[in-house]
Amino acid sequence: MNKSMKRTVATMMIAGMTVSGAAGAFAGTNMEKISAFLNHSIGFKINGSTYIPKDENGNKLSPITYHDTTYLPVRALSNALNTPIQYDSKTNTIYIGTSTTDQWVLTNYTAAQLDQIVKAFAGFDGFEDAYAPQMMIKGDALQKAEATSDGVNLLFTNMTVNVSPRDYSHDYDGTNVTLSNGATAKWYNVSGKDMLTVKVDDRYVTVSSPNGKLNKSQVEKAAASVTKVGVAQTDLVKVLYTAAQLDELKKAFAGFVGFEAAYAPQMMVKGDVLKKTAATEDGVNIIFENMTVNVSPRDYSSKYEGTKVTLSNGATAKWYTVNGTDMLTLKVDDRYVTLSSPNANLTHARLEKVAVTVAKVGAVQSDLAKVTYTTVQTNAIKDEFAKFDGFETAYAPTLMTKNDAFQKVAGGDSVNFLFKHMNVQISPRDYSVGYDSTAVTLPNGVKAKWFTPSKTAMLSFQIDDRYVTISSADNSLTKAQIEQVATGIARLK
Template identity: 85%
Template sequence: MNKNVKRTVATMMIAGMTFSGAAGVYAGTNMQKISAFLNYSIGFKIDGSTYIPKDENGNKLAPITYHDTTYLPVRALSNALNTPIQYDSKTNTIYIGTSTTDQWVLTNYTAAQLDEIKKAFAGFDGFETAYAPQMMIKGDALQKVATTADGVNLLFKDMTVNVSPRDYSYEYDGTSVTLSNGAKAKWYTEGKTQMLTVKVDDRFVTVSSPSGKLSKSQLEKAVVSVTKVGAIQTDLVKVTYTAAQLDELKKAFANFDGFEAPYAPQMIVNGDALQKSAATADGVNLLFNNMTVNVSPRDYSSEYDGTSVTLSNGVKAKWYKPGDTQMLTVKVDDRYVTLSSPNGKLTQAQLEKVAVNVVKVGAVQTDLATVTYSAAQTKAIKDEFAKFDGFTAAYAPTKMVKDDAFQNVASGDSVNFLFKHMNVQISPRDYSVGYESTNVTLPNGVKAKWFTPSDTAMLTFQIDDRYVTISSADNSLTKAQIEQVATGVAKLK
């Protein structure tokens, strides 16, 4: 739908809220009796298709005409436009679209739940790999996992997720949609329940909200997070590279012009350890006890048939087998990372979990120090942010290079933190617009970009509703150090 049309309709929805499902919001002196007409003569077309508004029980709804203005049934229309609507009883506020109550959290499955999920899938020959959502609406929770005749049901408090080799949607008429990850999906109605089906790897995932508490857009967001269940989190440990290992890593990458930035896993399977880093003709090999990680400008997988998979971070990867060893290749920034377990001790799920954690190696941890602000400095920072209408929450760097020091804070069209060796700007404006830039992924997984407006390279990334730009005016900090500092910008307590 045309954005302007959609915006106009949304305005009409707001105008009509008191006549729809939200009528019970107002009470006492906030209610005013009126005389209006149900107008059954008005028809609706959305994107050229006839639309009949209905309530949650399937009963036909009519718009209301009052003082020559037409008021539309907001709940039904929000479903038709795939725009979520929520009511917060604590504040008597109706939210159309994204709301402050729409909070997403990671589905941190317990070991017992993971075991139950894996057992449910294990009964299917050729379909044993377990899949489950990685995100859910805050307040929801997995209740039970049940095996069906040809799939597995994950029963949450407010949604049901079915994973099956069968496409249940093909028997029904429905509406095609494109999800946020680019995948094509289909909405259809079975009985009185809206269902969404999408193909994920070699299976079909169907999500619904039998309780009706989740909107279409919320279910679309949940289904995008359905991925293969990898190693239990306790199987993975953080890698702590020694100074000598980091030095060896950096030297191995330094031989490649335009490709010098070192990349390495941040998490490995418990019990594994880095043995050696070695430069090859067109890449770098990181040799662990139980796996090999190759980082190269070349995509080795392109020469082989393979199987596409979606990793837990939503990135597409490919499994293939050039010899006797299974290999997984994924693109990370401007390079290709290939993982394998030559001794066969790591499973595919474990290698996929490690692959998600291969990122640029930043400054050596011992190079960094914690920024400690005095009470006076904290007050000065908060005062500068308070000058911005609607932008009052204060953010500040919490990391700096060891020999750096905070000097001052000032504001203009941004809040500027002046350190001895770096400047940090926090602004509602993205300063990188209009400049050529290079995209990078920070060590914490946040997307950022480098640009050079003059002689000084600057790093910009978004945090919440603002943009952070970091630079080193005296050029004493490396890009890797600035990227590491960037991961420490957070809300000031």
């Protein structure tokens, strides 16, 4: 249908529309009784094809003739004309085309939903990349993602999105349309249900609204937003704090008695940048270009209703909304961390990925040196590990404080690395068992615990199939420094 004809019909629709639910709003005050005729003799042709208007139950609708003017059934024609029609009962306003009630939001898949989507696609050889819509009507929600024999179904409350190597529209007559992103799509009908298929990269995407809540225009907008997800949404890079930024972090936390240790995210979305760190009355704000991370002894989420989620490290967190901004709060050691994206550039999934990397940091990040072993030392380390049956693979510390130095390696019921200022034990045994301990999260996200036998603080954590215990016999290293050294334990090359 050309634009001028569409405008003419739309004008007729405005003149005599019958919108479901609108009559009750006007009854008794703005309704005027008239005498009109149902005109069963008028037929419809759209782009040369016969069209029969029907209501939501499939019953045939006829135009009304009143004083030589024909009034068409607007609700039935809205889909045929690809023009969304909505009625706002609060303002008694009918919207044709763009509506203030037609609000689009980012899909903001949770980490668990993304994992489900990725797993659904993973079983298809040569078709593993996950695709999903990035936009949906406000109020819609992803229910589940499931693999089929030749594709993946993403089931939302109000729409179904199928991604397949197969073009389902091929066997049906239909109408081609151009989407907002310039892609050509095809509308067709299967068993009374309107379907839209569009090719996206090497696959075909078919979108429909089984419950009829979305009109064709809305389905087209959702289809245009389908793109690759997974890798792009977890596109994180390490935050490399400068010495000045670390000093600013440390100073911001220093003013809190019993809360001095500085915490900050170790990862950020690629392209983001740290702007500043500022102390508040009850916490510290770490402000990035696309996110704000607040660390506080206070749980900001306690006063709000929200949704609990389990993060990738097993921690429980809570999503809630304050003044239109989504917030994520979780507990890290003895404090609460709240993340948000004030400019809405980061999805829930990205913020959840960043959240699990929030850990203790400090100036110690810039006073570490790399441990370089000589060939003789490397061979000696490997020999000590070879003495353990089933435990032959050699691991060693790769970081130390700048003023430290490796002395020697010794055996026993563990492999002992003796430095000038610290001892590192790698053993099949967990030495912390039987002692009171304090759990901490290392800067690399690994769970560890502090315990104190014979007045010497020791840090213990598991790496692969062994336990690592680090201490400073002369007490020259702080706990923060030892925790940083712990992140450098790795397989010896």
